[in-house]
Amino acid sequence: MRLDRFDLNLLVVLDVLLEERNVTRAAERLHIGQSATSAALARLRDYFGDSLMVQVGRRMELTPLAQSLMAPVRDALMRARSAIAMRPTFEPASIGRTFSVAASDYMLDVLLARVVRDLASSAPGMRLDIRRTPHDVLEAFERGAVDLLIIPEQYAGKLQHPQVQVLEDEHVCMMCADAAKDMADLTLDHYFERGHVSIRLGDERSLAFEEWFLPRYGRQRRVECTVDQFSVAPLLVIGTDRIVTMHRRMAEEMAQRFPVKLFNAPFEMQPLKEVMVWHRYLDEDLAHRWLRDAILSVADRQHHSERLSAICHQEDTASPG
Incomplete structure (x- = not known):
């Protein structure tokens, strides 16, 4: 099919070529022969009047025109795929x-696990492929490799796509219960004197959290272990004097299952705000919108439950005897 003399079949080839920057790898992904891919590249070069990819040493580099085509070509294909997937009506019980x-394992623990359980009855044919947040998460999202992204607000702000906050949490410090049995609270001096387990969810995030201390206190934490998931944090402090700084919701669940003790963080830090982000082209997708609403509904129910528990705890504390 042609549009303004352009063969639309070449749009898929162009998208893969711009991402791979290699004819052989592009042919493998497209499941066509290398000669056919080379022929398609020749036709694209002829249409645009540009080399699109040029040899630089052992690598192929994109020309300025090719770089400018990456975003609009990918956006056009994602919108087309979304349009094909749309149906005039949506029935959760019959979707496939x-x-x-x-999302991080923190979000899976405090929110998404409940969503998945709810879907088992409300939309059994809707499958969620939940993946750990990749190191190149922003790039992966822009490539369309992720349909829904849940990340901290400061990173979501870099994406010019629809987004909404799903939860807010504060930071606490976790220690081995034996190591902290004589401690009533955790002071800033104690915090810096002890070794730390750092939860790194990507190079950029880890660096941002570590450097947060230096301009404020002129000191750095002594990081003795790093890990890329929250769920193993208790296992890395039990039997040691180390501290791990993490989010309260998950830490309180862990404190019920592991011999650990929690302390309020001995410093002021902005609360964590987790944001759900989706592509513009999925904004009107009925199934995707229903999934977003389901996630927000679970988040809202949990928020009200936590507020009720906090009120009951205050009343119990205030009651005489």
């Missing part, structure tokens, strides 16, 4: 569709 979701 998979959405990829990128």
Whole structure:
């Protein structure tokens, strides 16, 4: 099919070529021969009047025009795929569709696990492919490799796509219960004197959290262990004097299952705000919108439950005897 003399079949080839920057790898992904891919590249070069890819040493580099085509070509294909997947009506109970979701194990523990359980009855044919947040998460999202992304607000702000906050949490410090049995609270001096387990969810995030201390206190934490997931944090402090700084919701669940003790963080830090982000082209997708609403509904129910528990705890504390 042609549009303004352009063969639309070449749009898929162009997208893969711009991402791979290699004819052989592009041919493998497209499941066509290398000669056919080379022929398609020749036709694209002829249409645009540009080399698109040029040899630089052993690598192929994109020309300025090719770089400017990456975003609009990918956006056009994603919108086309979304349009094909759309149906005039949406029935949750009869849907058969998979959405990829990128989120930390923290978000899986405190929110998404409940969503998945709810879907088992309300939309059994809707499958969530939940993946750990990749190191190149922003790039992966822009490539369309992720249908729904849940990340901290400061990173979501870099994406010019629809987004909404799903939860807010504060930071606490976790220690081995034996190592902290004589401690009533955790002072800033104690915090810096002890070794730390650092939770690194990507090079950029880890660096941002570590450097947060230096301009404020002129000191750095002594990081003795790093890990890329929250769920193993208790296992890395039990039997040691180390501290791990993490989010309260998950830490309180862990404190019920592991011999650990929690302390309020001995410093002021902005609360964590987790934001759900989706592509513009999925904004009107009925199934995707239903999934977003389901996630927000679970988050809202949990928020009200936590507020009720906090009120009951205050009343119990205030009651005489």
